[in-house]
Amino acid sequence: MKKNNNLLEIPNINSKDAKIKELIYDVDDSLFNKVNYSKKELEHLCVCSGGTTSSCAKDGFTTLDLRKNYSKIHFDKESKLVTIGGGVIMGDLINHLEKHNRSFPIGLSKLPGAGYILTGGVSPLSRAHGLAIDNIESIKGFLGNGKFISLKKDQISPGKQLIWEAIKGAAPFFSIITEIGLKTIQSNPIEIIEGFVNLNELSEIIKLSEGFPENISLQWIYAQKIYIYIFAELKNYSEDKRTKEYLILLEKFPALEKNFYENFNVINFFPKELDLYELNANNHSEVISLLGEDLENDIPIFIKCLNEIMDNKPNNSCYIASQQLGCKTKQLIHGSSFFVHRNSTWKPWIYASWKKHDLQERKVVMDWMYNSWSILKRFFPNIHLAQLHNHLNSHREELTLAFGNRIDELKTLKNIFDPQNILPPL
Numbered sequence: 001m002k003k004n005n006n007l008l009e010i011p012n013i014n015s016k017d018a019k020i021k022e023l024i025y026d027v028d029d030s031l032f033n034k035v036n037y038s039k040k041e042l043e044h045l046c047v048c049s050g051g052t053t054s055s056c057a058k059d060g061f062t063t064l065d066l067r068k069n070y071s072k073i074h075f076d077k078e079s080k081l082v083t084i085g086g087g088v089i090m091g092d093l094i095n096h097l098e099k100h101n102r103s104f105p106i107g108l109s110k111l112p113g114a115g116y117i118l119t120g121g122v123s124p125l126s127r128a129h130g131l132a133i134d135n136i137e138s139i140k141g142f143l144g145n146g147k148f149i150s151l152k153k154d155q156i157s158p159g160k161q162l163i164w165e166a167i168k169g170a171a172p173f174f175s176i177i178t179e180i181g182l183k184t185i186q187s188n189p190i191e192i193i194e195g196f197v198n199l200n201e202l203s204e205i206i207k208l209s210e211g212f213p214e215n216i217s218l219q220w221i222y223a224q225k226i227y228i229y230i231f232a233e234l235k236n237y238s239e240d241k242r243t244k245e246y247l248i249l250l251e252k253f254p255a256l257e258k259n260f261y262e263n264f265n266v267i268n269f270f271p272k273e274l275d276l277y278e279l280n281a282n283n284h285s286e287v288i289s290l291l292g293e294d295l296e297n298d299i300p301i302f303i304k305c306l307n308e309i310m311d312n313k314p315n316n317s318c319y320i321a322s323q324q325l326g327c328k329t330k331q332l333i334h335g336s337s338f339f340v341h342r343n344s345t346w347k348p349w350i351y352a353s354w355k356k357h358d359l360q361e362r363k364v365v366m367d368w369m370y371n372s373w374s375i376l377k378r379f380f381p382n383i384h385l386a387q388l389h390n391h392l393n394s395h396r397e398e399l400t401l402a403f404g405n406r407i408d409e410l411k412t413l414k415n416i417f418d419p420q421n422i423l424p425p426l
């Protein structure tokens, strides 16, 4: 996408390179009156918030870029709720909340935009504070038929209940969200135990982590080598015997070091300096995110499979990584949503990257991604639809594995509220 009117560049390189048809900034009637989206097979409106995915701009498609006109952030000191525009990126949200000693369960990067929240939002804080969608208090926006909607968590009429639930996890298919009200959380000190480990150590640490209390989570990345982060939110630490017991167990891993942070807002995961994977602006990429339950006795076989996958890695940019959910994300206290795989403990993702325009390498790399997915399916049978892949052959299967028994309800909503297929297809 061209740099336009001082807008930020698109972080995703595939989208940045796209030769788009038109760039628009406002959600108004003309957007919905256009009859041309469904003329060409599968053409639809692309929506850009953080611009971190390969689906926010495409060759020959129109992009609605929310970053220019939907970028406001307002924190209400009394209610401690924050209201953000649909084009706000998570780094700006966190920086704003930092001024008020508050935080929000953002993911491992500050780059993603509202797409992070609307597709679920898995954070190192999620085991204690839920997914990002669990913290949505209100939304404003437009359905694909142009109808304005404004919903508040405690005031949902029975007729709007299904829309409210579907916004939480499946919004991009039938709505354009221009404003989100979010609960914020108190900022607490954080301890991180991090460093390189070998496969045997990863195996031991995964085993340990499946017993972690809700304030501790494990995240790891296996690129050239394996790097882990054990993240602990220290609430009432002096009285927290269980947290101390777990953190002491990690002292036996010699390469791991302890770091303390004032709060979650100031942490940068996987920084460039660690040189964990090849960051290449000349590469294009796709990412697929999986979901699965505790590995328990399958840890050794999982580690064997991971080793096999990494042995077949086609280049140094590709990697596998994982985040840990559980505890609060397994509870239904936040109300029903379209993030249906609530029993999940692990969200691994496969990052597949190739030299742009090298179609031969693309094929090899995508084959590796799909092959790795099929190997990992026995442990992680479901999908976290954090990236929309309607341009890939796997889209249909991903939809089924993401929305499970709610896929028909989503199709019904799509038929009613986006009858022209203006928004990404199901």
Ligand SMILES: Cc1cc2nc3c(=O)[nH]c(=O)nc-3n(C[C@H](O)[C@H](O)[C@H](O)COP(=O)(O)OP(=O)(O)OC[C@H]3O[C@@H](n4cnc5c(N)ncnc54)[C@H](O)[C@@H]3O)c2cc1C
Binding pocket: 046, 047, 048, 049, 050, 051, 052, 053, 054, 055, 056, 066, 086, 087, 106, 107, 108, 109, 111, 112, 113, 114, 115, 116, 117, 118, 119, 120, 121, 122, 123, 171, 172, 175, 176, 177, 178, 323, 386, 387, 388, 424
């Ligand atoms: C470096 C990095 C780290 C990440 N870490 C995590 C993590 O820790 N946890 C996690 O859960 N995910 C993580 N993700 C995944 C990320 O949250 C999702 O891919 C998310 O969809 C990206 O949203 P975006 O707004 O940045 O992307 P965009 O490309 O702008 O949007 C993605 C899709 O969402 C839709 N969309 C975006 N905004 C709106 C809106 N306001 N209304 C309607 N539809 C909208 C668009 O249709 C678009 O196709 C990470 C991604 C990256 C690149």
